[in-house]
Amino acid sequence: MINIVNKRYWFFGLSLLVIIPGLLALLVWGLPVGIDFSGGSMLELRFTVGAVPPNASVDSLYAEFGVADPVVQSVGTDGLLIRSKTMDDATKGAIVAAMVERFGVQVEVQRFESVGPAIGAEVAQRAALAVGLAALGILIYISYAFRKVDHAVRYGLAAIIAMLHDVAVVVGMEAILGHFLGWEADSLFLTALLTVIGFSVHDTIVVFDRIRENRRLFRRLDYETLVNHSIVQTLDRSINTQLTVMFTLIALLLFGGVTTQHFVTVLLIGVFSGTYSSIFNAAQILVVWENREWRNWFRRSRPSPA
Amino acid sequence: MRRNYWRWLIPILVLAGLAGWVVWPDNPGIRLGSIDRDIEIVRGLDLQGGLQVLLEADLPAETAITTDQIQTARDIIENRVNALGVVEPLVQVAGTRRIVVELPGVKDPEEAVATIKETGLLEFIDMSTVDAAQAYALVGSSVETDFGQAAAPAATPTSEVGSPTSTPAAAAPLVFHTVMTGTGLKDAAAKLSTTTNEFEVAFVLTDEGKQTFGDFTSTHVGQILGIALDKVLISAPRISTAITEGQGVITGSFDSDSANRLAVQLRYGSLPIPLKVVESSTVGPTLGEDSLRKSAVAGVIGLAVVMLFMAIYYRLPGVLADVALLVYAMTTLALFKLIPVTLTLPGVAGFILSIGVAVDANILIFERTKEELRAGRTVYQAIDTGFSRAWPSIRDSNLSTLITCAILFWFGSTFGASIVKGFSLTLALGVMVSLFTAITVTRTFLHVVLDRVRAAESPRLFGV
Numbered sequence: 001m002i003n004i005v006n007k008r009y010w011f012f013g014l015s016l017l018v019i020i021p022g023l024l025a026l027l028v029w030g031l032p033v034g035i036d037f038s039g040g041s042m043l044e045l046r047f048t049v050g051a052v053p054p055n056a057s058v059d060s061l062y063a064e065f066g067v068a069d070p071v072v073q074s075v076g077t078d079g080l081l082i083r084s085k086t087m088d089d090a091t092k093g094a095i096v097a098a099m100v101e102r103f104g105v106q107v108e109v110q111r112f113e114s115v116g117p118a119i120g121a122e123v124a125q126r127a128a129l130a131v132g133l134a135a136l137g138i139l140i141y142i143s144y145a146f147r148k149v150d151h152a153v154r155y156g157l158a159a160i161i162a163m164l165h166d167v168a169v170v171v172g173m174e175a176i177l178g179h180f181l182g183w184e185a186d187s188l189f190l191t192a193l194l195t196v197i198g199f200s201v202h203d204t205i206v207v208f209d210r211i212r213e214n215r216r217l218f219r220r221l222d223y224e225t226l227v228n229h230s231i232v233q234t235l236d237r238s239i240n241t242q243l244t245v246m247f248t249l250i251a252l253l254l255f256g257g258v259t260t261q262h263f264v265t266v267l268l269i270g271v272f273s274g275t276y277s278s279i280f281n282a283a284q285i286l287v288v289w290e291n292r293e294w295r296n297w298f299r300r301s302r303p304s305p306a
Numbered sequence: 307m308r309r310n311y312w313r314w315l316i317p318i319l320v321l322a323g324l325a326g327w328v329v330w331p332d333n334p335g336i337r338l339g340s341i342d343r344d345i346e347i348v349r350g351l352d353l354q355g356g357l358q359v360l361l362e363a364d365l366p367a368e369t370a371i372t373t374d375q376i377q378t379a380r381d382i383i384e385n386r387v388n389a390l391g392v393v394e395p396l397v398q399v400a401g402t403r404r405i406v407v408e409l410p411g412v413k414d415p416e417e418a419v420a421t422i423k424e425t426g427l428l429e430f431i432d433m434s435t436v437d438a439a440q441a442y443a444l445v446g447s448s449v450e451t452d453f454g455q456a457a458a459p460a461a462t463p464t465s466e467v468g469s470p471t472s473t474p475a476a477a478a479p480l481v482f483h484t485v486m487t488g489t490g491l492k493d494a495a496a497k498l499s500t501t502t503n504e505f506e507v508a509f510v511l512t513d514e515g516k517q518t519f520g521d522f523t524s525t526h527v528g529q530i531l532g533i534a535l536d537k538v539l540i541s542a543p544r545i546s547t548a549i550t551e552g553q554g555v556i557t558g559s560f561d562s563d564s565a566n567r568l569a570v571q572l573r574y575g576s577l578p579i580p581l582k583v584v585e586s587s588t589v590g591p592t593l594g595e596d597s598l599r600k601s602a603v604a605g606v607i608g609l610a611v612v613m614l615f616m617a618i619y620y621r622l623p624g625v626l627a628d629v630a631l632l633v634y635a636m637t638t639l640a641l642f643k644l645i646p647v648t649l650t651l652p653g654v655a656g657f658i659l660s661i662g663v664a665v666d667a668n669i670l671i672f673e674r675t676k677e678e679l680r681a682g683r684t685v686y687q688a689i690d691t692g693f694s695r696a697w698p699s700i701r702d703s704n705l706s707t708l709i710t711c712a713i714l715f716w717f718g719s720t721f722g723a724s725i726v727k728g729f730s731l732t733l734a735l736g737v738m739v740s741l742f743t744a745i746t747v748t749r750t751f752l753h754v755v756l757d758r759v760r761a762a763e764s765p766r767l768f769g770v
Contacts (some may be wrong), residue, residue, distance in 0.1 A: 198710035
């Protein structure tokens, strides 16, 4: 039987290899935040007749209406995405009308979003609360579901750690992708993140459930072997479930259109990370805890990889 | 024991048939006696285009706002929105200080926002041209007045379009004379009459209003004086005596709520609380169409790949799980249509994602069944053990997903973020339906096939 548990520190290391650059990116570049959280306006236009006006003209046009420093991005060959400070619908209407008149174009408003700064801050706060609540709810539920096992809270906490691992991977990757692709963390990103949390725990529970069952069946087996057994027994399922979810997500990514591309990519990264952490991290944390291995972490001789 | 599963077959087939009928694109709708409704997918703004506005009470955060105030504001905005002639507008209170307005397919978002924000128009109108019964019948529906268009010919009756309570009478080209507007009114309050012990609305007029009101009521005693807010008749009291002293009461069959409501409407002319736009979003119609078509294609491809995978990897049970998956997809779509769930783009993504999740329960069970088969059990035993042993992990893992959905739903509700709400609702619904189809439906199919087909009892058909 493959031994996944005894190489646990390698797998923890692999996780850190992904997480640390992401967190560094987060520290250095920060997380570009969408207007739903920061406040501001976003106007997406499609020019049905005439050429797309150059960025500089759009800049000065915005300035005339008292909306300073818009960020202009092109969308395809005939579209523009303009981010700016919060403006109301009337100003937007006036700007679009001025564009038509001045640049001799026909414009279709694809999307317009405007969020006041105060509400953005409140949404961000509420979002943090939502993540915290989700974690707490899951901790309580697992502690309850595993109440007949020794150290039920350990299972809950290990699942939460695995979940935080996935959150760190997703947020870190978002910081990197955000920097290079100009993606912004908006409420859709948050939705994807919370979904990842749900799935991460979903996967972890399947492994833990097997440990719970095996613990009853093989009382004499030492904990490490038992955990390894449980992981290997659920391996087919973990991979196959991951595959089916990946199939649907990849279909969405390839054929689902631009609007959900960011959302689906975040889900893909998260679901992959969730499966990884449930196979290679979550149950291993239980073993580390059971052996109290941290007592050896800072001694000169590393714990012998038995 | 085995026979038990046969009992499920009929209900499942009936369910699948019903779901199929509901999902059928040319569904004629339900027309059964008094029930008369179309069955169609309700598309969110991002899929059909339109305007969403989030309004917030423009008052300091410490100021308490009663549910009555925000509710009244909502009602008034709904009236205005109805006047825009938008099909299926949505006006909802979100939290304690906010109102969400959704206007699908609106052509001119700037005008719509302006209409929502304007201060309402309160008018006292002369209804002596119709008899009392007719006047009462008009309460709650749109009326036309000559206010502000004295010289203009009877304009297109925009105020009549889209009003859900519109009666045939309202459609008649009746134009009432505006005696006085809300500016002539100083105050109004609900109180309990000392003499009749019934609720009534007392009002005080300004000096100017006193003059106008006095003149009119002196000559129209016994006739109806309508009160209209934003061209919707909200009350039709009879003038019992001339009101020349600048104050009077409106009596009628009020309870404390309805008296209060009328008083609030009179007092504020329009909104009981000032509102400002804190969030606004517009989606053009072409973008929505395009997204929907692409998501549908993605969904079909995703479903096909998942089904292929299951059939190849798990063989006989995999094929049966595929049938269960189709039942799942149809049932969930039927529920979306029936409830109805407003389908947003993330909602579609949530549904497509839930297809992948729906087979997870089956994968868990089949892996378990394979293990039992390898351990030398018969096919029947292996299936039963597979189902019962896989159940705790299916239960626990799906419940944790439902917990996240509940939190997401709450998060979406407080902000009118219908996008997030739509996603959590579709995912949660998907998880619940999949529990039924992946377990009960698959299990029934398996037993039915095994009972009928001897050859099916070969472990090889289970991929072992």
